[in-house]
Structures are given as structure tokens and as C-alpha cells.
Amino acid sequence: MQLQVARIGKPHGIRGEVTVQVLTDAPEDRFVPGTEFVVEPASAGPLTVRSARWNKDILLLGFQEVADRNRAETLRGAKLFIETEELDEDDDEGWYEHELVGLEARVGAQPVGKVTALNTMPVQDLLVVETPDGKEILIPFVEQIVPEVNIEEGYVLLTPPAGLFEINEEGGEDPETRGRDTAEDDAEPEAKA
Numbered sequence: 001m002q003l004q005v006a007r008i009g010k011p012h013g014i015r016g017e018v019t020v021q022v023l024t025d026a027p028e029d030r031f032v033p034g035t036e037f038v039v040e041p042a043s044a045g046p047l048t049v050r051s052a053r054w055n056k057d058i059l060l061l062g063f064q065e066v067a068d069r070n071r072a073e074t075l076r077g078a079k080l081f082i083e084t085e086e087l088d089e090d091d092d093e094g095w096y097e098h099e100l101v102g103l104e105a106r107v108g109a110q111p112v113g114k115v116t117a118l119n120t121m122p123v124q125d126l127l128v129v130e131t132p133d134g135k136e137i138l139i140p141f142v143e144q145i146v147p148e149v150n151i152e153e154g155y156v157l158l159t160p161p162a163g164l165f166e167i168n169e170e171g172g173e174d175p176e177t178r179g180r181d182t183a184e185d186d187a188e189p190e191a192k193a
Contacts (some may be wrong), residue, residue, distance in 0.1 A: 002038055003080040004098055005030045011072035012055070019060045020080070023097060023120055027052075027059060029083065037080040044078045067085050095149055104155040105139075112165070113137065115156060127156070137165050161190045 009019035024030050031052040039045025051062035052165075066072050097118040105113045117128040118141065125141040134155060139158060148157035 002098075003096060004079050004081050005037070006061075006080040006082065007060075008061075008075045008078045010076060012060050014069045015062065016066035016068050017051070017060045018066075018075055020059050020061055021120065022059055023118075026102045031059065031061060034083070037082060039075075040079040042083065042128070044071055044075055047075075071096045081179060095151075099151055100127065100149070102154075103149070103151070106155050107158050107160065111157070111167070129158075131165075137163070 003024075005024040006020040006022055010115065011017070012019055016140055022039060031049055033049050035049045037045060037049075038046050039047055045065075047063040047065055048059060050064045051060075053060050059160070060111040063076060073154060095118075100115050100118050103113050103115045105115055113129040113131040116130045116136070119128060119138070127139040127146065128139050129137045129139055131137060139160065145160055146156055147159055150156070
């Protein structure tokens with residue numbers, strides 16, 4: 001089984017290092033020199049770790065196959081996977097991004113969208129849910145708001161507080177001004193008549 005452990009970000013410096021978004025709880029075990037990763041897209045890999053170091057809170061990786069910044073730039077957005085035979089059976093509290101992507105998001109029995117990503121953040125993770133009209137909503141991945149993840153039946157159950165979908169729309173409009181233009185447009189013909 002393949003397990004995603006990182007997503008490559010932007011290049012760092014001129015020697016081919018890249019920043020990575022770490023998607024594992026054990027980076028010190030996963031990113032040691034000599035480790036080979038399966039890469040998505042496949043045309044970018046495989047990649048073998050040459051160096052791994054932390055710059056503040058950001059992990060920087062160098063790969064044997066990447067000698068300069070130009071090659072590093074071509075890796076932006078690539079996903080790094082490891083082959084793993086066993087997953088920790090006692091880790092019932094966590095899910096990997098590949099397990100969540102594609103699940104239907106429901107509020108009660110009502111579908112509200114599909115999970116498209118898991119953003120791992122320092123304080124809490126965020127589920128990215130795409131609504132049927134194409135908007136992306138960021139949902140805090142905490143038990144109070146996502147009380148159930150049912151991989152077998154293909155859904156996550158959400159209990160969002162009022163306004164969560166409107167507030168957390170990526171690039172969403174201001175809830176204070178929503179609907180004002182249409183209300184004014186509707187009122188104009190009446191005023192002229």
C-alpha cells in the first residue's frame with residue numbers, strides 16, 4: 001500500500017532543495033537520506049532523499065535526482081508516497097488524506113459536497129469540501145464538527161455551527177453584503193413605477 005507523507009512546495013535556494021508540507025507524524029523516520037519516494041505524477045519520480053533539514057518550522061528536502069532550482073521548480077505540487085506493508089492498527093483516531101478525498105460530506109442525511117483535500121495545519125487540520133456549485137469550504141477537522149468518518153460507506157458527517165459554510169468559503173463574499181445588490185435591483189423597478 002502507498003502512503004502519502006508529503007506534498008512538495010516551492011524551491012529553496014539554488015541547489016535544488018524544496019519546501020515540503022509534511023503529512024506524517026514521524027518526519028524524523030520518513031525523511032532520512034537514502035529514502036526513496038514514489039511520486040505523483042509518476043513523471044517526476046522516483047525521488048531519493050539526499051538531505052533533510054529544518055528551517056524554522058519548514059522542512060527542506062534535497063533529492064539525489066535534483067541538482068538545481070530549475071529542476072526543483074518542476075516538482076512543485078508533486079506528492080511523495082512511501083510503500084508500506086502495515087499501518088498502525090492502534091491508530092483509530094487518524095485518517096490519511098487518500099482515505100478522505102472523494103468522501104461525500106453530509107449534514108444529517110443531506111449531501112453538501114465532496115472532500116477534495118486535507119490541509120494539515122500546526123494547530124488543527126482542515127477538510128476542504130467542494131460544494132455542488134464549485135465553492136471550496138474549509139471545515140475544521142475536529143470531533144465536534146466532524147463526529148463521524150465512515151470510510152466503508154463513503155461519507156463524513158458534519159455538524160457545522162451556524163454560518164460555518166458562509167464564513168469559511170475560500171474567496172467567499174462578505175456575509176454582511178451578501179444579497180444587497182439583488183435586493184436593491186429588485187427595489188428599483190418598484191420605485192420607478
